[in-house]
Amino acid sequence: xxxxxxxxxxxxxxxxxxxxxxxxxxxxxxxxxxxxxxxxxxxxxxxxxxxxxxxxxxxxxxxxxxxxxxxxxxxxxxxxxxxxxxxxxxxxxxxxxxxxxxxxxxxxxxxxxxxxxxxxxxxxxxxxxxxxxxxxxxxxxxxxxxxxxxxxxxxxxxxxxxxxxxxxxxxxxxxxxxxxxxxxxxxxxxxxxxxxxxxxxxxxxxxxxxxxxxxxxxxxxxxxxxxxxxxxxxxxxxxxxxxxxxxxxxxxxxxxxxxxxxxxxxxxxxxxxxxxxxxxxxxxxxxxxxxxxxxxxxxxxxxxxxxxxxxxxxxxxxxxxxxxxxxxxxxxxxxxxxxxxxxxxxxxxxxxxxxxxxxxxxxxxxxxxxxxxxxxxxxxxxxxxxxxxxxxxxxxxxxxxxxxxxxxxxxxxxxxxxxxxxxxxxxxxxxxxxxxxxxxxxxxxxxxxxxxxxxxxxxxxxxxxxxxxxxxxxxxxxxxxxxxxxxxxxxxxxxxxxxxxxxxxxxxxxxxxxxxxxxxxxxxxxxxxxxxxxxxxxxxxxxxxxxxxxxxx
Numbered sequence: 198x199x200x201x202x203x204x205x206x207x208x209x210x211x212x213x214x215x216x217x218x219x220x221x222x223x224x225x226x227x228x229x230x231x232x233x234x235x236x237x238x239x240x241x242x243x244x245x246x247x248x249x250x251x252x253x254x255x256x257x258x259x260x261x262x263x264x265x266x267x268x269x270x271x272x273x274x275x276x277x278x279x280x281x282x283x284x285x286x287x288x289x290x291x292x293x294x295x296x297x298x299x300x301x302x303x304x305x306x307x308x309x310x311x312x313x314x315x316x317x318x319x320x321x322x323x324x325x326x327x328x329x330x331x332x333x334x335x336x337x338x339x340x341x342x343x344x345x346x347x348x349x350x351x352x353x354x355x356x357x358x359x360x361x362x363x364x365x366x367x368x369x370x371x372x373x374x375x376x377x378x379x380x381x382x383x384x385x386x387x388x389x390x391x392x393x394x395x396x397x398x399x400x401x402x403x404x405x406x407x408x409x410x411x412x413x414x415x416x417x418x419x420x421x422x423x424x425x426x427x428x429x430x431x432x433x434x435x436x437x438x439x440x441x442x443x444x445x446x447x448x449x450x451x452x453x454x455x456x457x458x459x460x461x462x463x464x465x466x467x468x469x470x471x472x473x474x475x476x477x478x479x480x481x482x483x484x485x486x487x488x489x490x491x492x493x494x495x496x497x498x499x500x501x502x503x504x505x506x507x508x509x510x511x512x513x514x515x516x517x518x519x520x521x522x523x524x525x526x527x528x529x530x531x532x533x534x535x536x537x538x539x540x541x542x543x544x545x546x547x548x549x550x551x552x553x554x555x556x557x558x559x560x561x562x563x564x565x566x567x568x569x570x571x572x573x574x575x576x577x578x579x580x581x582x583x584x585x586x587x588x589x590x591x592x593x594x595x596x597x598x599x600x601x602x603x604x605x606x607x608x609x610x611x612x613x614x615x616x617x618x619x620x621x622x623x624x625x626x627x628x629x630x631x632x633x634x635x636x637x638x639x640x641x642x643x644x645x646x647x648x649x650x651x652x653x654x655x656x657x658x659x660x661x662x663x664x665x666x667x668x669x670x671x672x673x674x675x676x677x678x679x680x681x682x683x684x685x686x687x688x689x690x691x692x693x694x695x696x697x698x699x700x701x702x703x704x705x706x707x708x709x710x711x712x713x714x715x716x717x718x719x720x721x722x723x724x725x726x727x728x729x730x731x732x733x734x735x736x737x738x739x740x741x742x743x744x745x746x747x748x749x750x
Contacts, residue, residue, distance in 0.1 A: 253271065294321055305319070377395060409454075491507035491512075500524055511559075513563045553573060557742050
């Protein structure tokens, strides 16, 4: 029994409910999709939806970033277009953004359908569609900006590389005298690191106090009118260790800014060298008045007191090896030692008692023997002498080679003269034989053949015989013409029949006339014509056969 008032549960049609749910969800998605497309297509950004790791919706912008149409990307996995090297990082950054741990957009690379690399800036937001989790992506193509930044970075790297590798101390100075950039050469010059100078110190720290006021005046004037202050001048620089250095500065404004760039050349050593040079002026005047390049000064006891750099090259040993330590007798060849030692002693008794210039053999530190010309004289008022050396080894070798070549050339010339004489005899004999043979052939044809041809032409002949006679006459003429010679020598593969057909074609005979004369069919003549063209290399060309045969006469 059923209790009073009890209503049994209705029987539910679950299959119909599922169908209704799917229909409602599909209708909902379609409405949502239609609204979303209307909104997103008006957006300047790339917008897309991802469910279960696949694209379910994209606007035109988002698809175009990857070089696709929107319908091509539906169903693709969301990371399929991400550059392989960026996929792991993008996943981590997207997850951080979905968890609220990251607020700013992240940047990554994609690979387009065409294989190009483009840069994308993206944000993602979690959403639900009909109770199903989804991800809403918002992106922009920033390839142009990234490429511009890359070019800027490359330009900056190039600028800094040039700045660092100029080989001179260089700084950049702001309008307020702050040093904003220095290179490693300026670190050496100033005795302080980049960290000490850049953005912290004024250039007014390093000029000597006697130059400071003048340089500040230049600094100010240059920023009013760049041409109102000198670009190059000298001043004294005081480094961080208190050393005073004499430098030359080259300075100019950076166009469009209040900044200037300055380069420094330290010529302190040059100043000191000039002072030493002035102190040794009498000594060097004597040396430079002596002819030659490699030079030494010799003491009375044969010690080398001074050597120049050219002598280092000539002797194969540095100045430090020679100066004040070694005798000139070390580089004289043993065959020359006694003679040159006599000169050394005699010169110190009477400067005119030994030759001032002579040749001798010198042995360098590597054992190479060199022929040199030495010019030597005494330094007035001393027992020292100055000697200049010119390496004439090359000239000596050239003279020997020239003599050998002259002998060889003379022998070759004699041989050639004999060979030429023999050749002239052979050529003359050959030409005489050729002329004699040609004369005999021409004479024989004219005397023994042509009269009979003329006689036969006067007789009454059948048309076919007349044609045959003309051909005989033509062929006889060809024997003494280039045509027959060329055709027989250059085209030896021609059969007798092909040669006969070629002659008739050259004479202007038609295929029908040739067939009648040779008593063959038209087809046979055509076959011969085909083989002739093939052997002459004319098969695939439109060249007229008669014209070609005539041209090779």
